[in-house]
Amino acid sequence: MPNAPDLTSEGYSLLITTAAGREVEARREVKAVLPDAVVKGLFLKGNLLASTALPPERAIPALAAAQTDLLARLVPLDTQVRITPSAEAPALIAQAALRLNKPPAGAKFLVECRRRGQHEFTSRDVQVAVGRALEEQGALAEFDTPDWLVAVEIFQQVAYLGIFPRELFVTKQLHRARKYAPGQRPLNRAQLKLSEIIERFGLELRPDMRALDLGAAPGGWTKVLAEHVAEVVAVDPADLDPGVAALSNVRHLALHTQELLERSDLGRFDLITNDMNRDPDESAALLCRLAAWLQPGRQAVMTIKFVTRDRRRHIRDATGILAQQYEQIRVRRMPHNAKEVTAVMRRRA
Ligand SMILES: C[S@@+](CC[C@H](N)C(=O)[O-])C[C@H]1O[C@@H](n2cnc3c(N)ncnc32)[C@H](O)[C@@H]1O
Known part of the structure; x- marks a missing residue:
């Protein structure tokens, strides 16, 4: 030995x-x-x-x-x-x-x-x-x-x-059974969360679309989006999982979303997703500033993080801010996540 x-x-x-x-x-x-x-x-x-x-x-x-x-x-x-x-x-x-x-x-x-x-x-x-x-x-x-x-x-x-x-x-109890086929194991719970959001909100995804994913690391949402659309621009100062970063239709910008606002070379998007770990008012305000980057009538997704116990206030204030640029705002709590709700909305036409 x-x-x-x-x-x-x-x-x-x-x-x-x-x-x-x-x-x-x-x-x-x-x-x-x-x-x-x-x-x-x-x-x-x-x-x-x-x-x-x-x-x-x-x-x-x-x-x-x-x-x-x-x-x-x-x-x-x-x-x-x-x-x-x-x-x-x-x-x-x-x-x-x-x-x-x-x-x-x-x-x-x-x-x-x-x-x-x-x-x-x-x-x-x-x-x-x-x-x-x-x-x-x-x-x-x-x-x-x-x-x-x-x-x-x-x-x-x-x-x-x-x-x-x-x-x-x-x-401890061992659970040996593999839940996923090799290579199919989700990167993180966030990946499962977006799959649920797509299903429950009927998110519109098509192979010719471009998506902007804010707060993307380690890349669970980016990975799911990359399976549905032509291109995903993933924004997060943190690293993406190497397997996600290597996907041919993923482009990682290692930036804060605030810095992104200075860029003018990224074109328009058909979907914006925002899972940034930020105060929900600030996160909603950033999503409003980026509304011009979204095609009119297209959807945006944002998780409203409960950074305090005052959940109702967070939902009310964040949706109030979002309403400046977005309409048809729907808010749902996704299973197994008591610390946030998800809002799906459309850019005002
Ligand atoms: C909950 S994680 C996102 C998980 C991701 N959706 C996934 O599927 O793997 C939140 C992320 O927000 C990022 N973040 C926080 N503030 C940010 C900002 N101002 N701009 C961009 N990303 C930010 C953090 O670096 C962190 O990776």
Whole structure:
């Protein structure tokens, strides 16, 4: 077996198990919750090692609470020991456990060892050696109701070790079924949101149209629009997903919409969509300033973001501003999104 990676000396480490072959998606799920995490695959499929600045007391509950499909066991780690396959390894692991100086005297603990690779000792040998050492230190081995767990995760020549209160060891439900065919997985929820908007509002899209997408990154809406129209100009200072940026009918302008107003070379559009993360009044005012760029009678879409709890006021004020340049303004709340509503309207003829 090749070398297992070392734990970093900075930050905290977690072992995370997933379904074999789904490591990339599992890694994405970890990064969505812990953006700073460095996540490496172990050579043995289905195992990831994550290091993060968040201590396990914060990282584990955050991962446990997040909606995930591909995270299974979450194991906080303290340290690692290089071992050989020989029968001396359990004693080495026990010494490393003693150096951690926990759990406290009198605490009830249980040792669980999972061993991958070829060794001249068993998982039980490790459990016994570590258990005895911790008992000599004053903790109490207890099978049924331990307060602490001692995890020993062996990957051939490395034993990772974690001694933590039991509640920090979490096992999540795996949902292995692929929901989407390869290449069909949506980029983000926004992509699904626009598909719903197209359907529910009966958005007019034709292959000869040009669309302007404001607040486009990472590109869920742009991707959907590019499937329906001849050209999409995507405006956002942030990067588009490389797969979207590479589409032949997508042009990304890495600008704020305010800067766009100075341009005069972009021509007219048949649709403007606006999903910018901005105060709704400001967003509506920008869409009004761009109304001249939209063919008369054509549609515009804008999400009205609830930046405060005063939702009614946001809807009333934003639609009031939009009414200066647009008519037939329809507002709907799309499923699964309590933080915004969507307005679809037409440029006044
Ligand atoms: C909710 S995200 C858009 C998601 C996008 N519709 C998609 O499908 O992937 C909001 C975006 O608005 C962008 N944004 C915020 N202010 C902006 C501005 N003044 N001009 C252009 N984009 C802006 C942010 O950079 C962010 O990428």
